[in-house]
Amino acid sequence: MLNDRGFAFDPTSGETFQLSTTGLRIVRLLQQDTGHEKILEHVIEEFEVEPNTASRDLADFLLSVKQVGWISE
Amino acid sequence: MTPTLRLPYIRPTLSRLNQGPVNPFRLGTSPSCPDIDGISVPELTREHGSPLFVFSETALRDAYRAAHRAFSRRYPDVQFAWSYKTNYLNAICRVFHQEGAIAEVVSGFEYEKARHNGIEGHNIIFNGPHKEKADVERAIAEGAMLQVDNIDELLHLGEITKGRTEPLPIALRVHLSTGVQTVWSKFGFSGDDGELQQVVRRILAMPQLRLVGLHCHIGTFILEPEWYRIAAKKMVALALNAEAMGAGPIRYLNMGGGFASHARLHFQYLPPEQATPSMDRYAEAICDTITAEWPQGRTLPKLYLETGRALVDDAGYLISTVVAVKRRTLHDPVATALAAFGKNGPATVAGAPSQNALVLDAGINLMYTTTWYQPRILPVRPCLDAPTPTTVFGCLCMNIDVLREDAPLPGLTTGDQVVMHPVGAYNQTQSMQFITYRPAVVMTGPGGQVHLIRRRENLEYVQEMEVVPSHLQNPE
Numbered sequence: 001m002l003n004d005r006g007f008a009f010d011p012t013s014g015e016t017f018q019l020s021t022t023g024l025r026i027v028r029l030l031q032q033d034t035g036h037e038k039i040l041e042h043v044i045e046e047f048e049v050e051p052n053t054a055s056r057d058l059a060d061f062l063l064s065v066k067q068v069g070w071i072s073e
Numbered sequence: 074m075t076p077t078l079r080l081p082y083i084r085p086t087l088s089r090l091n092q093g094p095v096n097p098f099r100l101g102t103s104p105s106c107p108d109i110d111g112i113s114v115p116e117l118t119r120e121h122g123s124p125l126f127v128f129s130e131t132a133l134r135d136a137y138r139a140a141h142r143a144f145s146r147r148y149p150d151v152q153f154a155w156s157y158k159t160n161y162l163n164a165i166c167r168v169f170h171q172e173g174a175i176a177e178v179v180s181g182f183e184y185e186k187a188r189h190n191g192i193e194g195h196n197i198i199f200n201g202p203h204k205e206k207a208d209v210e211r212a213i214a215e216g217a218m219l220q221v222d223n224i225d226e227l228l229h230l231g232e233i234t235k236g237r238t239e240p241l242p243i244a245l246r247v248h249l250s251t252g253v254q255t256v257w258s259k260f261g262f263s264g265d266d267g268e269l270q271q272v273v274r275r276i277l278a279m280p281q282l283r284l285v286g287l288h289c290h291i292g293t294f295i296l297e298p299e300w301y302r303i304a305a306k307k308m309v310a311l312a313l314n315a316e317a318m319g320a321g322p323i324r325y326l327n328m329g330g331g332f333a334s335h336a337r338l339h340f341q342y343l344p345p346e347q348a349t350p351s352m353d354r355y356a357e358a359i360c361d362t363i364t365a366e367w368p369q370g371r372t373l374p375k376l377y378l379e380t381g382r383a384l385v386d387d388a389g390y391l392i393s394t395v396v397a398v399k400r401r402t403l404h405d406p407v408a409t410a411l412a413a414f415g416k417n418g419p420a421t422v423a424g425a426p427s428q429n430a431l432v433l434d435a436g437i438n439l440m441y442t443t444t445w446y447q448p449r450i451l452p453v454r455p456c457l458d459a460p461t462p463t464t465v466f467g468c469l470c471m472n473i474d475v476l477r478e479d480a481p482l483p484g485l486t487t488g489d490q491v492v493m494h495p496v497g498a499y500n501q502t503q504s505m506q507f508i509t510y511r512p513a514v515v516m517t518g519p520g521g522q523v524h525l526i527r528r529r530e531n532l533e534y535v536q537e538m539e540v541v542p543s544h545l546q547n548p549e
């Protein structure tokens with residue numbers, strides 16, 4: 001369960017999470033099965049960010065999303 | 074396709090919310106407060122220094138009008154009385170008086186202040202468990218509305234009004250159980266166990282006094298409007314009962330104050346935007362109940378309200394400056410307990426969790442209400458990094474001087490400014506001069522004006538009341 005303010009409740013673990021606005025955008029794109037390359041393009045297009053920073057942060061972020069078990073690959 | 078306007082970037086983060094009382098809605102965004110009422114914060118402090126209390130005149134007037142509208146839409150005869158103790162800076166009292174509020178005072182000092190602010194005696198509601206003899210006499214002479222708190226006061230009133238040809242109109246303060254919260258039984262007479270009726274009987278034996286009103290103030294920061302419904306219902310029943318006993322017509326019901334502002338209690342889970350009821354809900358609970366319970370066809374009693382915090386709290390801000398940045402080690406409570414018994418070595422180990430901490434130039438002597446409430450603390454400069462729980466210390470040389478244990482703040486640095494909000498209720502009146510001078514207070518006007526309404530204290534002011542005996546005077 002994820003609301004539009006980035007508050008997430010994981011019913012399998014019972015844990016709650018908070019996503020930053022950028023994080024929320026990325027999770028929404030993941031929910032639509034958007035590929036990682038495409039997500040990076042979206043982030044750079046929609047936010048004021050350098051491609052290098054965006055790419056580094058995206059990699060970090062995807063790692064944390066994987067750690068909580070929301071994505072597998 | 075590149076959109077012409079890109080959003081400000083924040084690092085994408087996913088944080089697990091596992092910090093006990095930390096509320097999820099407090100994390101995840103890093104809002105800022107670059108201006109108050111359209112006036113830039115650095116501009117305000119350049120002129121008036123830091124820390125600085127700021128009150129928005131527009132917010133004061135808007136809050137009053139909204140409250141008045143909510144009640145007067147539903148009830149024909151409503152009068153608000155500004156509760157002086159909530160904030161008795163003259164400029165603030167006068168804004169409310171200009172809007173139409175009379176005064177509610179609880180001491181001779183507040184009474185004098187109200188008179189000084191141009192309020193006539195008959196427009197002053199005089200409450201409180203201790204009223205000095207001279208103050209009561211003045212109040213009687215000037216026709217103030219006395220709300221009697223206890224038997225001693227009643228007997229004293231009976232004595233000083235003996236032989237009056239025209240009976241003195243009085244009201245009785247009542248305390249009521251309205252539901253979940255503790256009853257404020259310190260004040261007034263119980264409306265639940267027959268005590269009030271006993272007192273009414275006593276008044277019936279004193280022809281120089283006449284009961285014309287009932288007063289109750291069920292508590293403060295009441296988040297449940299239904300408690301007012303219960304209180305209003307009981308107040309009407311008590312009024313009708315007093316009339317049936319022969320007291321004569323009860324002309325007014327005073328429902329006191331207690332409506333919540335957008336402050337946030339410690340451990341309050343929901344944010345104020347969701348927890349604080351609208352004025353309409355309070356108004357509905359009170360007005361609809363009185364209207365429904367009052368005998369059909371009879372003129373409704375006048376309704377007095379002594380709303381304090383709900384009118385002033387949200388209009389007040391405290392600007393403060395970061396004077397030092399620290400890391401604070403978080404002690405594991407179990408390890409600390411074990412360490413107390415000499416077990417498992419020191420409680421603080423390398424790599425123990427720690428969090429950001431800031432020292433501000435304002436202390437808890439200015440922010441008395443942090444005992445119960447957690448002010449929102451916003452950076453003045455828009456910050457894009459994610460907020461993390463940050464301990465906000467005050468500037469006093471005391472370990473207990475903590476303004477917030479875990480304010481969600483981005484990584485601020487020395488010289489950054491923050492704005493605390495809401496701070497308009499009770500902080501002014503309960504602040505004390507301690508270690509530092511108390512700051513200036515300004516009021517921002519609708520046209521961008523900034524009016525100084527209390528000067529920053531200085532040595533002369535602080536020492537004004539002191540007397541140095543001659544043998545301790547400096548030699549000439």
Ligand SMILES: Cc1ncc(COP(=O)(O)O)c(C=O)c1O
Pocket residue numbers: 156159177200201290292293294329330331332379380381382383498
């Ligand atoms: C008699 C009385 N009236 C009004 C008030 C104002 O209360 P509030 O600020 O909760 O509205 C108080 C405050 O304690 C009070 O004691």
